[in-house]
Amino acid sequence: MLEALEVSGVATFQDLGRSGYQQYGLPVSGALDWFAYQIVNRLLHNSQNxxxxxxxxxxxxxxxKRDCALAVTGAGFEVQNYVWTFPLWTSFYVRAGWTxxxxxxxxxxxxxxxxxxxFKTPQVLGSASAYLRGGMGRLIQAGDILESGTPSAELSKLVARNFAPQAAMPYSQTPTLGVIPGPQRARFNHTFFETEYTVSQSFDRMGYRLAGPAVQALDQTELISEGMTTGSIQITPQGQPIVMLADAPTTGGYPKIANVITADLPILAQCEAGISxxxxxxxxxxxxxxKYKALAQTAAKPC
Amino acid sequence: MFKPLGDAAMLVELGQQIDPLINQRVHALNFLLRAVAGIIETVPGYCTLLIHYDALNYSFDQIKVIVEEKMNQLGEMHPETGRRLEVPTRYGNASNSDIGLVAAAKNISIADVIRIHAEKEYRVYMMGFTPGFPYLGILDERLKMPRLPTPRNQTQAGSVAIAGLQTGIYPLASPGGWHVIGWTALKLFDPNNTAPFLFAPNDVVKFIPLDAADA
Incomplete structure (x- = not known):
């Protein structure tokens, strides 16, 4: 059990997400970086969800609030525990009272x-993932008590485990991301595949707008709305690419030039605005x- | 016809236009693919069906074989419709109502806008945009309006709106680019209800105008 003392930024509970409701327009949600999510639970011998x-x-x-075992994964953060500074991707012991x-x-x-x-938090429609636009879950605030379930083993057995992510997931701010051409690929010229983009300041759990050269549409016919998925890259009428992520609408009316592959979505999620x-x-x-299968197997191996 | 959308979804294109017969085939195929091993979930569009599949255990080609087999059964299927639902609507009563603007643009009276909009039965062609939002068609040509030049930042929940040959209802307060002509008190999405969505794809919807006295 933990108490949030200070919170700046955005903190929400997430799990594997909510499936089965996309045909009603409800996004899946869940962690933006699926690999970091799976490994953090693996480090602590938690259930997969x-x-x-x-x-x-x-x-x-x-x-x-009492002794516990924690781990932090992801990219771009560090952990200060009591008097030590830890890298990410390691499980560690925290005594009651430590911050x-x-x-x-x-x-x-x-x-x-x-x-x-x-963490113990109520499920809505089969998942604990926050989806703030849909009124599910909420932002964690200072003063919140975060309850937890029963560990799968003695805490001493769950700490000091680590995972080296770079071999499996080469996080980078200058990545080349794999994409599969989208259903409307033929509408566009090659600009998108030949130039560099960065994440614009307009990024959130719904999607990342990219900044870079406008993508020219050779065919301007309005698309009839259809389903889309995590990683779908829509091109706006102004030629701006938007990569759809966990909280994105389930359908869209802009043409999809390509789709970021599942294996590379964590790298994209960690790309910083203006820097990447x-x-x-x-x-x-x-x-x-x-590539996706190999990663899923890595994530399933005990740490 | 079968196109990959990334490495874990397949887009099945059954046509290229908004057409009731094509859309019925979409829903019929969707029905046949329920509870099929390897398929995680599906999203009907106007003339497409998006299939999210288990890419760790099934290849695109394996899913394609399953879908093709179901498509061969489509010819024999009697097209079914979903439930028939009525939507009591206070026309012209939403905040920021555009009904006067629509009437002026189409050179008809507000009463005509209400009559034309409410006389037809609509089908839920697809759902999307926000949880519980039904895309209803087909709207009468006489009410065909473009989208707002600049979307509104906030369209209130329950707003009944039109765009092109579509009409729809906003389940949540959200930005919106459609012309709002009315409002309903029905709740379209309630995550804490055991039946969280009022509508489902393929349902039939009829708007019932409420008199000012009922409002």
């Missing part, structure tokens, strides 16, 4: 705080699925 705290755009200070500060230092957008036993330099490279469906 355990609830974690997603932290972005600032920092959070928490105080342990833990999770602080943005740059090089990423989102941190995932896991606790042995998972992103290129997109076409990959085959077989290559994308093989």
């Amino acid at each position: 355990a609830v974690v705290l997603e932290i972005g755009l600032g920092e959070i200070v928490l105080q342990a 833990v500060r999770i602080k943005k230092i740059g090089g990423g957008n989102w941190a995932y705080l896991g606790i042995a036993g998972g 330099r992103i290129r997109f490279k076409e990959v085959s469906l077989e290559e994308a699925q093989a």
Whole structure:
């Protein structure tokens, strides 16, 4: 059990998300960086769908109300526990009364705080993931008590475990992200695949607007609205790409030039506004699925 | 016809236009794909069906074989419609109502706008935009309006609105680019209800104008 002492930025509970309701217009939600989410639970031997705290755009200070085991994954943050500073991707012991500060230092957008036993929070429609626009869950505020479930083992057995993410997930601010051409790829010229983009200041859990050269549409016919998915890259009538993420609408009316592959979505999620330099490279469906499978296997191995 | 949308979804294109018969095929295919192993969930569009599949255990081609098999059964299917729902509507009563603007643009009276909008039965062609938002068609040509030049920052929940040959109802207060002509007190989305969504794709909807006295 933890108490939030200070919160700046955005902190929400997330899990694997809410499936089965997309045909009613309800997005899946869940962690933006699916890999960091899975590993933080793996480090603590939690269930695969355990609830974690997603932290972005600032920092959070928490105080342990009783002894617990924590881990933080993601990119762009550091952890100060009692008198030590920890890197991410490590589980550690926190005594009752100690404070833990999770602080943005740059090089990423989102941190995932896991606790042995998972956070306990009510589920709505089968998931604890916050979806603020739909009135589900809420922002964590100073003074909130964050309850947790029963750890799967003695705390001493769950701490000092670590995972080196770089081999599996090469987080970078200058990545080349794999994409699969979208259903309306033929409407556009090659600009999108040949130039660099950064994340604009307009980014949130719904999606990231990219800043860079406008993408010319050769065919301006209005698209009839259709379903889209996490990673879909829509091109606005002004030629601006928007990558749809966890809280994005389930359908859209702008043409989709491409889709970021599942394996590279965590890298995109951690690309910072104005700093990142992103290129997109076409990959085959077989290559994308093989990469996703390999990562899912890595995430399923005990740490 | 079968296009990948990323590495875990397949877009099935059944046509290229907003057409009741094409949309019925979308819903019929959606019905046949319920509870099929490998398919996680589906999203009907006007003339497409998006299939989210389990990419860790199924290839695109395996899913394609399953979908093609179901499509072969479509010809024999009697097109079913969903439930028939009535929507009591106070026309012209929403904050920021555009009903006067619509009447002026179409050179008809406000009473005509209400009569034309309420006399037809609509089908839920698809849902999206925000949770519980029904895209209803097909609106009478006489009410065809473009989207607002600049979307409103806030359209209140329950607003009944039109755009092109579509009409819809805003479940939540949200930005919106459609012309608002009325308001309903019905709740379209309540996450804490056991039936969180009022509408489902393929339902049939009829607007019932309320007199000012009922309002």
